Amino acid sequence: MSFELLVDPSLLQLALLMSTPLLLAALGELIIERSGILNVAIEGMMSVGAGVGFLVAFFTEDHLLGSLAAMAAVALMGWLLGYYGITLRANQLIIGLGLFIFGLGLPSLLYRIAFGPQMVAPRIDLMPSLAIPFLSEIPYIGPVLFDQPLLVYLTYLLVPVLSFFLFRTPLGLQLRACGENPRAADTLGVNIIATRYACVIIGAAIIGLAGYFIPAIVTATYTDNIIGGRGWIALQLVIFGRWLPGASISGALLFAYIEALQYRLALIAKSVPPQLFQTLPYIVAILVMIQVYQRAEKPAALMQPYNREARG
Amino acid sequence: MSQATLVRRVPIQKIAKSLLRGLVLYGISIVVALLVNSLFIAASGGNIIDAYSKIFSSSFGSWIGFGQTLNKWTPLLLGALAVALGNRGGVYNIGVDGQIYIGAVFATGLGFLLADVPIPAPLIVFLVLLAGFIGGGMYAGIAGYLRAVYNVNEIFTTVMMNFVAVFIVEYLATGPWNDPIAGEAITLPIISSAHLPSLIPRTGSHLGILFALLMVFGIWFLLNKTRLGFHIRAVGDNPVASEVGGVNIRTSIFLTLALSGAIAGLAGAVEVIGVHGGRLILGLTPNYGSLAILISAVGMASPTIILGWSAFFAVFFVGSDSLQRSISFPAAGVLVFQAVMFLIIMWIRLLHERGSLAFLGEKS
Numbered sequence: 001m002s003f004e005l006l007v008d009p010s011l012l013q014l015a016l017l018m019s020t021p022l023l024l025a026a027l028g029e030l031i032i033e034r035s036g037i038l039n040v041a042i043e044g045m046m047s048v049g050a051g052v053g054f055l056v057a058f059f060t061e062d063h064l065l066g067s068l069a070a071m072a073a074v075a076l077m078g079w080l081l082g083y084y085g086i087t088l089r090a091n092q093l094i095i096g097l098g099l100f101i102f103g104l105g106l107p108s109l110l111y112r113i114a115f116g117p118q119m120v121a122p123r124i125d126l127m128p129s130l131a132i133p134f135l136s137e138i139p140y141i142g143p144v145l146f147d148q149p150l151l152v153y154l155t156y157l158l159v160p161v162l163s164f165f166l167f168r169t170p171l172g173l174q175l176r177a178c179g180e181n182p183r184a185a186d187t188l189g190v191n192i193i194a195t196r197y198a199c200v201i202i203g204a205a206i207i208g209l210a211g212y213f214i215p216a217i218v219t220a221t222y223t224d225n226i227i228g229g230r231g232w233i234a235l236q237l238v239i240f241g242r243w244l245p246g247a248s249i250s251g252a253l254l255f256a257y258i259e260a261l262q263y264r265l266a267l268i269a270k271s272v273p274p275q276l277f278q279t280l281p282y283i284v285a286i287l288v289m290i291q292v293y294q295r296a297e298k299p300a301a302l303m304q305p306y307n308r309e310a311r312g
Numbered sequence: 313m314s315q316a317t318l319v320r321r322v323p324i325q326k327i328a329k330s331l332l333r334g335l336v337l338y339g340i341s342i343v344v345a346l347l348v349n350s351l352f353i354a355a356s357g358g359n360i361i362d363a364y365s366k367i368f369s370s371s372f373g374s375w376i377g378f379g380q381t382l383n384k385w386t387p388l389l390l391g392a393l394a395v396a397l398g399n400r401g402g403v404y405n406i407g408v409d410g411q412i413y414i415g416a417v418f419a420t421g422l423g424f425l426l427a428d429v430p431i432p433a434p435l436i437v438f439l440v441l442l443a444g445f446i447g448g449g450m451y452a453g454i455a456g457y458l459r460a461v462y463n464v465n466e467i468f469t470t471v472m473m474n475f476v477a478v479f480i481v482e483y484l485a486t487g488p489w490n491d492p493i494a495g496e497a498i499t500l501p502i503i504s505s506a507h508l509p510s511l512i513p514r515t516g517s518h519l520g521i522l523f524a525l526l527m528v529f530g531i532w533f534l535l536n537k538t539r540l541g542f543h544i545r546a547v548g549d550n551p552v553a554s555e556v557g558g559v560n561i562r563t564s565i566f567l568t569l570a571l572s573g574a575i576a577g578l579a580g581a582v583e584v585i586g587v588h589g590g591r592l593i594l595g596l597t598p599n600y601g602s603l604a605i606l607i608s609a610v611g612m613a614s615p616t617i618i619l620g621w622s623a624f625f626a627v628f629f630v631g632s633d634s635l636q637r638s639i640s641f642p643a644a645g646v647l648v649f650q651a652v653m654f655l656i657i658m659w660i661r662l663l664h665e666r667g668s669l670a671f672l673g674e675k676s
Contacts, residue, residue, distance in 0.1 A: 040467065080655075088662040093404065093467075094609045098654045101602045105647025112642035113355050224644065232471045273487060275479040282472040286458070293464045 005268070011260055012144045017152060019249075019256035021046070021213040024155045025234035026241070026248045027162055028206030032078075033238055034166065035199035036179035036301040037085055040096035042207055043231025044103020045074045049211025051107020054222040055114055057124045063216055066124075070212035071205040077103065078204025082197045089305035108224050121221040127151065149217050151209075162245045175199060179299035182306045192306045210234070233285055239296050240288070251288070258284045337664055338657065345656040349649050358639035366638060367631025377630065379515030383587060385626035386520040387412065387597065390579035391604030392622050393524075393531055394572045396613040398466075400535060401568030402548035407455060407470025408576040408601030410477035411448035415577025416584045417481060418447025420489070420592040423502025423585075433505040440506050441523070441581045448577015449570045451477070456569030460562035466569060474601070478594070485594050497594035508586040518586035525619075527575060532615045544568050576601070599647055603629070606654040625650055 005011075025046055032039045039045075049070035057066030077099060084095040115122055127149045136146040166172040175195060177185035182192045214230075215222050233255055241248030262277040269277075350360045371381045391408045398405035405411075422443040426436055455469040482497055484490075489499035508518040535541040546554035547564040555561050583596050607625050611618035632649055635641035663669050 043471075084655075084658070084662070088659070088666065090658065090662050095655075095658065097404075097406070097605050098609065098651055098658065101599075101606060101647055102651035102655065104599075104602065105644045105649075105651060108644030109352060109642050109648050112640075112644065116640070229472065229475050232468060236465075236468055273483050275483040279476045279479045282475045286464070286469055286472050289464050289468060290458060290462045293462060 005264065006261070008264075009140055009144050011264060012257075013147070014260040014263075015253060015257040016144060017148060017217065017256075018259050019252040020152045020155045020217075021210045022230055022234050022237060022255055023248060023252040024151075024158070024213065025207045025210035025231060026237035026252065027155075027158055027245055028203040028210065029235060029238050030203075030241075030243060030245060030248070031162070031175070031199050031206070032203035033302055034179045034243060034299060035175050035196045036182060036299060036304065036306070037081070037196055037200055038092045038096065038303045039078075039081055039200070039203070039207075040093055040235065041077065041081060041099035041103060042235050043227055043229070044100035045077055045204055045207045046103075046211030046214075046227045046231045046234075047225075048077060048103045048107050049074045049208030050214050050226050051111055051222055053208070053212030054107075054124060054215040055110060057212075057216065058122055061125070063127050066216060067209055067212055070208040072208075074208025074211065075201045075205040078200045078202075078207075079197070081204070082200040085305065086193055086196050086200070089307060092303050092305075104225070107222070107226075111222055121223070123220045124215065126218075126220050127216045151213060151217065156249075159245045159249065166245070176299075178306075179301050182301050182304075186306075186308065192308075196306070207231075207234075229282060233281075236285065236289055236292070239298070240292050242295075242297065243299060254288070255281060255285060337660060337669075341657040341660040342653070344660070345653040348652050348656060352645060352648060353635070353639075353641065356639060356641045356645070358635065358641060363635055363639065363641070366634060367628060370634035371627045371630040375512070375515045377634075379512060379517030380630045380633075381623075381626050382511065382515075382517040382521045384629045385623050386518075386524045386582055386586070387579040387600045388603055388607060388626050388629070389521075389524040389619065389622040390527060390575055390582070391600045392607035392611065392618045393527055393615060394575040394579075395604045395608035396611065396615060396618055397531055397535075397544075397575065398568055398572040399608060399613040400548045401544040401564060401572075402551060403456075403459065403565055403569050403572070404467045405452060405455075405470055405569060405572045405576075406467050406601070406605065407452060407473050407477075407573070408579075408604050409597050409599065410470065410474035410601070411451050411573040411576035412580035412583065412597045412600060413477040413481050414451040415444035415448035415574075415580030416592050416596055417484060417580075418577065419444040419581035419584050420484075420499060420502055420590075423506050423590060424489070424500075426506070427503050436503070436506045437508060437585065440502070440585055441578060444581020444584075445574045445578045448580060449574030451577070452573020453566065453570035455573075456566040459569065460566040481592065481596070482594050485592055489592065491591070494591070499592040501590035502585070504590065506585055507590055508582065518582070520582040520586045523578065523582065527578070528615045528619055531575075535615070540567070576604075598643065602647060603650055606650055610654055610657050625653075628653070 025042060029039055029042055052073040053066040053070030056069035057063055081095060081099055084090040085092040129147055129149050132146040136142045166176060174190045177190060178192050178195045186192050211227060214226055237248045237251045240251035259281045262280045266274045266277045353360050353363045370377050372378060394408050395405055419440045423440050451473065455466045455473060458464040458469050459466040485497040485499050491498055491500040508520060511517045511519050511521065535545060543559045543564050546559050547561050551561055580596065584590060584592055603625060607618060607622050611621045628649060629646055632641060632646040636643055
């Protein structure tokens with residue numbers, strides 16, 4: 001195998017593309033976790049985003065409406081997680097797992113209701129890529145970095161925006177305080193319940209958009225299990241990035257690169273069973289996380305429901 | 313003061329009252345859940361009353377249906393037991409589906425190996441089931457090892473390993489073990505002497521449910537009557553305190569996950585030799601692992617409570633299957649159905665715990 005294959009521009013372009021849903025979902029999750037709520041339903045949420053977004057995009061033939069529908073549907077799931085986790089103070093892990101399973105089933109159910117049994121899978125037009133003038137003409141890195149769909153640019157733009165918001169604005173401080181020391185924040189007049197609700201709903205909407213990315217930019221169709229573990233990997237990316245927006249990027253790129261590479265390897269090495277390559281992203285993810293967990297330090301109040309009346 | 317005065321007898325009225333309260337509580341939950349799920353049936357174009365009567369008639373109305381229900385009950389019960397054992401020991405095993413698959417791979421593999429060995433049928437069945445048990449245990453043991461030694465979150469590893477397991481089965485079922493006549497992702501059958509005998513003749517039910525019931529007792533006994541079980545529960549309740557008390561947390565966590573996976577692996581072996589005629593197929597587990605998580609949570613990780621809830625979920629599983637044939641209610645509907653059921657039961661239970669359901673009286 002030659003080295004050129006590993007740094008082929010079209011492979012890197014695909015890797016950057018595939019890193020986007022991972023990164024976007026991780027950013028949504030990060031907002032939620034920074035406020036003190038653990039959302040393990042992320043895989044199910046992305047799945048709902050993919051399914052609902054696909055259906056709306058198919059019938060309206062409009063990607064903007066598809067995106068908005070995906071965000072709205074998953075924001076509702078976020079509200080539900082908030083209702084159980086914040087208001088009812090349920091175990092966030094158990095409710096999250098329940099919502100994850102609900103999210104796996106719901107889009108497939110809606111899809112079958114909408115289309116019935118189909119011989120040919122309904123398709124939507126893929127979101128076009130948007131070449132940035134001049135920049136995209138730089139040799140080698142131009143097409144890799146600057147000939148991507150709009151959502152890719154927006155996602156990477158969200159990283160510095162979110163960093164600035166979290167660490168340079170009073171509202172960001174308020175958000176982080178909810179996840180680190182809610183009682184102290186409450187004493188200073190921060191509304192813990194409202195802040196956490198806002199974070200869960202906004203974060204979920206972002207995760208929904210990340211889910212819609214898959215049918216809108218990668219597959220053009222909806223299939224069962226369309227997310228294929230990307231949600232779980234995004235959940236781990238938050239830990240990988242130590243709850244910092246920018247630090248998740250390298251992880252997202254790494255996982256996306258492995259994912260893009262396995263398609264290539266399967267094409268070249270035809271004598272090797274393709275399933276061997278397909279397991280690669282999952283095995284690499286486990287190996288990487290072995291390193292990451294040694295130094296993980298989560299927000300202090302993560303998963304702890306806040307009860308104003310309780311004695312602190 | 314004598315000991316007798318310290319033990320207060322609970323009056324029978326009080327027990328009856330709390331029992332009644334539980335019945336009302338879960339009665340409300342189930343009714344609300346059925347109402348919510350009606351929306352999905354209506355959306356699929358089915359008549360709601362017909363659909364619900366079909367659910368019960370298909371799972372109870374005939375001996376065949378009853379056998380079907382017993383057969384679905386088996387993997388759901390074993391899977392939920394696996395999840396529950398993990399929860400009691402402080403770990404979340406989300407990889408039941410993967411462990412079912414790997415258990416099935418081990419069982420099928422041993423079945424092929426024993427093809428020409430002259431041993432009596434009951435022994436072969438036992439060995440094949442044992443292979444499944446060991447296979448699932450080893451597979452979950454990897455996650456247990458990673459959690460115990462490197463502190464890698466077991467939810468993540470078990471989920472990732474679910475995907476890996478599917479690819480392993482796909483490779484075996486389409487590649488080396490493939491049955492060229494039967495078609496796509498299905499293996500050749502293992503020797504027929506390894507097939508699980510039927511429980512009730514002419515119902516299609518197999519002996520698996522007996523193993524599952526035995527396992528309920530086994531896990532209950534392990535948790536409540538043995539030293540290891542005490543350690544497992546101690547680590548699950550309070551890891552810090554149990555470490556101070558001299559329990560080896562790492563060993564306990566590893567054993568909990570391995571044993572949890574082993575139970576799931578047994579379910580995989582049972583499916584192969586009980587339901588699929590000794591063949592390993594892709595799609596061996598239609599999300600049993602996910603449903604097991606719901607059942608364990610609703611059953612509060614107690615083996616005895618899980619016994620009832622898994623039967624209840626099995627009825628709806630068989631019922632939704634028959635709806636699929638009659639009104640083409642989608643297969644994914646089972647997941648939604650049961651997840652809605654779970655969310656509503658948890659909702660009503662949490663409301664009650666917060667004292668929001670005043671008409672039910674104080675929580676005891």
